[in-house]
Amino acid sequence: MIYASKAVKLVVCAAILAFPAVAAHPNALKISELESLGRYKKVIESYANDDSAMALCIQGDYLYHGRKGIQANKDRGMELYKKALELLVVDAESGN
Secondary structure (H helix, E strand, O other): OHHHHHHHHHHHHHHHHOOHHHHHOOOHHHHHHHHHOOOHHHHHHHOOOOOOHHHHHHHHHHHHHOEOOEOOOHHHHHHHHHHHHHHHHHHHHOOO
16 A cells, blocks of 8 residues: 555656646636635536546545545545556656
């Protein structure tokens, strides 16, 4: 389980470094507003059809830790973190 914890931290750190990707999302302003209002279910719904590393990290974070109105599901959160990590590794290895 120590390795899983390190993987989660790595993905979160990578997501933070990739933060400009959030601004590139077509609904970035709407999503930011929903998050500031605590409408976390709506935020997750906004990323539902987005398979980008950033979207997977955000969904993984919401599920791993839980949010108001979103029950924590550590297993599903970890799955999403791992998917995001796979995408980030590919980008890193290609120099992006």
